[in-house]
Amino acid sequence: MSDEWKGSNSEAPDPKGDDRSWRLLEKTLLAGVQEQRRSRRWGIFFKLLTFAYLIGALVIFTPLMDLGKGGGSRSDPHTALIDVQGMIADKEAASADNIVGALRSAFDDAKTKGVILRINSPGGSPVQAGYIYDEIRRLRAEKPDIKVYAVISDLGASGAYYIASAADQIYADKASLVGSIGVTAAGFGFVGIMDKLGVDRRTYTSGEHKAFLDPFQPPKADETLFWQGVLDTTHRQFIASVKQGRGDRLKDKDHPELFSGLVWTGEQALPLGLIDGLGNASYVAREVIGAKDIVDYTVEDSPFDRFTKKLGVSMANQLAMWMGFQGPSLR
Known part of the structure; x- marks a missing residue:
């Protein structure tokens, strides 16, 4: 076995090293996907929480405003x-x-x-x-x-x-x-x-x-x-x-x-x-x-209209969007 062959053989890719790199890349990608999913779930949770808070405030404070x-x-x-x-x-x-x-x-x-x-x-x-x-x-x-x-x-x-x-x-x-x-x-x-x-x-x-x-x-x-x-x-x-x-x-x-x-x-x-x-x-x-x-x-105005006016236009528009009420839009 010549020294030239040995040198060229020692520089050949290590299959085990490539496998570890792919597994590491796969874990990184999966972690990113899981993080995005968690972010979306938390986003939905906080939107629902805000929506519930607004509806609760509407139910509680509207009778008080009328009183x-x-x-x-x-x-x-x-x-x-x-x-x-x-x-x-x-x-x-x-x-x-x-x-x-x-x-x-x-x-x-x-x-x-x-x-x-x-x-x-x-x-x-x-x-x-x-x-x-x-x-x-x-x-x-x-x-x-x-x-x-x-x-x-x-x-x-x-x-x-x-x-x-x-x-x-x-x-x-x-x-x-x-x-x-x-x-x-x-x-x-x-x-x-x-x-x-x-x-x-x-x-x-x-x-x-x-x-x-x-x-x-x-x-x-x-x-x-x-x-x-x-x-x-x-x-x-x-x-x-x-x-x-x-x-x-x-x-x-x-x-x-x-x-x-x-x-x-x-x-x-x-x-x-x-x-x-x-x-x-x-x-x-x-x-x-x-x-x-x-x-x-x-x-x-209806209690809902009075309440949303007090929230401000931007908050009212966001609430209407969550509830499925869409106003005019540019398409």
């Missing part, structure tokens, strides 16, 4: 409370559908001794406010034993005061802002900017005045006069409704600024006859209606 809304029971004589909060407009919390629905529920309850509209609103749509105004007067005529009281907290202006004027009596805090009996329509004009940029506005219409509110075209005198007539007509309707609702309680119906759109504090509004007294909802329920227990009839 704090008045403390009264519909099975006992009570004062019905309806909140008119925020903008009075379609699809808003203070929409005519919501307020009218709550009013009908309150009037249909045999245990209702009086109704309080607790108002904190800058106004809104004259159509929505008019719908609520008419329904208050209809329900009052149908069931005259149930009185309606408007209680203004921070603000009862414009369309909100329109609604309040349909009540039997109006109360406010001495610092509440009351009134703003007027109509407004605002917009912007971009004609100057368009001229500076050298951009032409090309509008094609069928009808001479179809585009008369187009902010990219200069206003025309006859169209401005027409639009002012629309606002004046709406204002007259507003004034007539307030006079009808308040009647002789308005101390000076010819006051030069009463229907000018100005607002007054509750203390100033009282001698003008815009309100009947100073007080909050609890005071009216206890001292005026004589039923201190208050039951809230306000139409609200």
